[in-house]
Structures are given as C-alpha cells and as structure tokens.
Amino acid sequence: MSLFATCPRGLEKFLFNEIRTLDGQKIKVHDGGVSFNGNQDSMYSLNLTSRYATRVLKRLSYGQFKSENDLYQAAMKVKWDDIFPVNKTIKVSTTSIKTSLKSIDFVTLKIKDAICDVFNQKYKQRPNVDVRDPDIKVHLFLEKNNYIIYIDSSGKPLYQREYRQKTIEAPLKENLAAGIITLSEWDFKVPLLDPMCGSGTLPIEAAMMALNIYPGMNRMFGFHHWYDFDKEVFHKIKVQLKEKQIEKELHIYASDIDRQAFNAASTNIDQMGLKPYIRINNRRFETSNAPNDHGVIVCNPPYGVRLDESEKLLESYQLWGSVLKKEFSGWRAYFISNDMAFPRGLRLSASKKTPLYNGALDCRLFEFVMVAGSNRKLKQEN
Numbered sequence: 001m002s003l004f005a006t007c008p009r010g011l012e013k014f015l016f017n018e019i020r021t022l023d024g025q026k027i028k029v030h031d032g033g034v035s036f037n038g039n040q041d042s043m044y045s046l047n048l049t050s051r052y053a054t055r056v057l058k059r060l061s062y063g064q065f066k067s068e069n070d071l072y073q074a075a076m077k078v079k080w081d082d083i084f085p086v087n088k089t090i091k092v093s094t095t096s097i098k099t100s101l102k103s104i105d106f107v108t109l110k111i112k113d114a115i116c117d118v119f120n121q122k123y124k125q126r127p128n129v130d131v132r133d134p135d136i137k138v139h140l141f142l143e144k145n146n147y148i149i150y151i152d153s154s155g156k157p158l159y160q161r162e163y164r165q166k167t168i169e170a171p172l173k174e175n176l177a178a179g180i181i182t183l184s185e186w187d188f189k190v191p192l193l194d195p196m197c198g199s200g201t202l203p204i205e206a207a208m209m210a211l212n213i214y215p216g217m218n219r220m221f222g223f224h225h226w227y228d229f230d231k232e233v234f235h236k237i238k239v240q241l242k243e244k245q246i247e248k249e250l251h252i253y254a255s256d257i258d259r260q261a262f263n264a265a266s267t268n269i270d271q272m273g274l275k276p277y278i279r280i281n282n283r284r285f286e287t288s289n290a291p292n293d294h295g296v297i298v299c300n301p302p303y304g305v306r307l308d309e310s311e312k313l314l315e316s317y318q319l320w321g322s323v324l325k326k327e328f329s330g331w332r333a334y335f336i337s338n339d340m341a342f343p344r345g346l347r348l349s350a351s352k353k354t355p356l357y358n359g360a361l362d363c364r365l366f367e368f369v370m371v372a373g374s375n376r377k378l379k380q381e382n
C-alpha cells in the first residue's frame with residue numbers, strides 16, 4: 001500500500017529514518033511529510049512508534065481531474081463500504097495547492113456526497129458526518145490538476161499522546177518537542193534541563209525517548225474503525241514494543257516560574273509514570289544553577305505577540321543571557337523562538353539556527369554553545 005506520513009516542517013529527515021527502520025520501500029521526503037510503500041504491519045508500527053509524524057495517510061485513489069465532477073466520480077469508484085461500516089461517522093477535509101477550483105468547501109462536499117452515495121446505493125443508508133470527532137477521516141489532496149484521496153489511519157493526530165491531562169497556554173506539539181530533543185543531540189547521559197517547561201512536553205518527550213517508551217501505546221487509531229483491523233497483529237506489535245522499554249538512570253530537570261504550569265507539568269509527568277526520572281521545580285530561570293558542569297538546555301520561551309510584551313521580553317532576554325553565561329558554561333542550549341533577534345537579545349551568537357515551524361509560526365531552533373570565558377566577554381561588552 002502507498003502511504004504518506006505528515007510531520008512538522010523541519011523534521012522530515014527524522015521521520016524518514018523512522019520509516020527506514022520499519023522497512024518502508026520507495027521512501028521519499030517531501031515538504032512536511034514522507035511518502036513510502038508499506039504493509040499493514042508498517043502502518044500499525046509507524047502509528048504506534050513515530051515520535052515525529054502527525055498522521056499516516058493511506059492512499060485510496062489518485063489521478064488527474066478537470067472539474068469537481070471528476071473528483072466526485074473518482075470518489076464514487078472507491079469501495080468505501082468495503083473499508084468501514086455505515087454506522088461510522090465521517091469527515092472530509094481538503095488541501096489544495098495551485099488549483100483553479102473556485103470553492104474548496106464545494107469540492108469537499110462533493111467527496112462527502114460520493115462516500116454517502118456509495119453506501120446509499122447499497123444499503124439505502126449513509127454514514128453521518130461528525131466534524132469534531134469523526135471515526136473516519138478522509139483527506140483530499142489537490143495540486144494543479146492532480147488529486148489524491150487518502151484515508152487517515154491515525155485518526156486523532158499522532159502528537160496527541162494522551163499524557164497531557166493538564167495543559168497551559170501555548171504548549172508545544174509533542175512531535176515538535178520530540179524533534180527539538182533529537183536536534184539537540186542529547187545523548188541521554190548528561191543532564192537535560194528545560195527551565196521554562198510549561199506543561200512539561202519537552203522533558204516528558206526526552207524521558208520517553210531515552211527509555212524507549214513509544215508514543216502511541218495508550219491511544220486508539222483511525223484504523224481501529226476499519227473492517228480489516230487485525231486485532232491480533234496489532235496486539236503482537238504492541239507487546240514487542242513494550243518489551244523494548246528499558247530502565248536507566250536519567251538526569252532530567254524541569255522548572256517553570258508559574259505555579260499553574262508547575263502543577264500541570266507535575267500531573268503530566270506523574271500520569272506517564274516518569275516521576276523517578278524528572279526533577280521538577282517552581283522557580284525563575286534567572287535564579288537557576290547548573291546541576292553539573294556540562295549538559296543540555298532545551299527551552300520554548302514565551303513569544304511576544306503584542307508590542308508591550310515584546311519590550312518586556314527584551315529585558316528578560318538580557319537576564320537569561322547573563323544566567324547562561326554565568327551559570328551554564330560548558331553547556332549547550334537550544335531555544336525555539338519566532339523572534340529572529342533572539343540571540344541579539346541574549347547577547348550571544350547562535351552557533352546554529354535550524355528552521356522549524358511551530359504550527360504556522362516560522363521559528364528557528366537557536367543553538368548556543370556556552371564556552372568558559374563568555375561571561376568575561378559579557379563584562380567587557382558592558
């Protein structure tokens with residue numbers, strides 16, 4: 001079967017590697033995703049194990065079109081009634097790039113009509129639409145005159161790992177957090193610190209990675225609603241994955257200035273059984289001390305949206321820069337921000353800037369290598 005796994009832009013190469021280890025064939029990297037040929041096992045496995053994918057789509061039909069009616073006819077040819085029962089709820093969404101179609105809503109409606117008509121012709125009954133929490137998601141992808149109809153094997157997006165019981169404003173998506181940990185090249189041995197942990201996404205993803213805890217183990221997937229769902233194969237894969245989980249000592253530290261964020265992170269860490277691995281504190285980054293003479297900082301600081309917020313942040317940046325220089329020499333620090341002047345604000349120069357998208361926000365993951373002596377440089381500058 002032909003599959004397409006989507007992911008946040010900037011993480012495609014990591015997703016490529018995951019698919020390669022699952023024996024995917026004809027693997028090809030695209031902007032925001034990876035296409036490959038696989039079987040049912042690899043589709044189940046990728047949904048269960050991927051740290052970076054957002055969804056895994058199975059291709060049902062593809063070709064060229066000139067009009068909305070061509071797309072309706074193409075969707076009518078899919079044997080929907082062989083894929084899922086009529087009592088399942090459905091939702092169709094469309095992504096369109098450079099098409100001449102007048103209305104995306106109209107074409108989405110035509111695909112939904114085709115699915116319902118296929119069922120109606122056979123059973124005089126049609127599936128209901130549920131736009132909020134459908135059992136079956138269908139994606140129509142259009143580019144110029146080409147179309148692809150996919151069924152979503154993931155259902156809810158894969159970044160929903162079901163461990164975030166409590167959240168805060170602006171949490172990171174879990175797959176982007178996993179990408180940041182991988183980009184930091186943390187080796188699971190040295191200390192890892194998130195000094196503005198919010199709901200705890202970065203430290204939780206880091207611990208899961210180090211302990212081989214797979215992200216999809218506690219959730220349902222879209223394919224659970226398909227006729228061909230193979231419970232035994234799925235269960236077998238899960239058992240094998242569970243056996244890969246390991247025990248090891250980790251030095252992960254998390255802290256946040258905000259009491260509510262601290263409580264949310266504590267609940268989420270507990271929910272995942274990661275309390276023995278992550279030490280959490282309710283403190284300002286400005287008062288932090290390094291727990292070791294080397295380690296890795298990963299951080300998703302607040303972004304200033306309004307002008308007054310940005311001005312206030314600028315003052316904070318300078319303080320954070322001083323803490324990094326004074327307390328964290330010998331460490332590497334990774335900050336994700338949409339503010340391209342972030343390094344200047346810290347008064348540090350970034351040794352690497354990796355483009356990443358946090359939702360629609362064009363961001364960079366800034367790397368700062370804190371070498372001994374940068375504090376002296378700060379004093380000279382002042």
Ligand SMILES: C[S@@+](CC[C@H](N)C(=O)[O-])C[C@H]1O[C@@H](n2cnc3c(N)ncnc32)[C@H](O)[C@@H]1O
Nearest residue numbers: 171172196198199201257258261284285300302
């Ligand atoms: C964008 S949120 C982090 C979201 C987090 N990555 C998550 O996934 O939930 C930024 C966090 O930084 C915290 N924060 C802001 N200034 C801080 C400071 N000076 N010291 C420590 N935490 C701070 C806020 O309380 C907030 O929880």
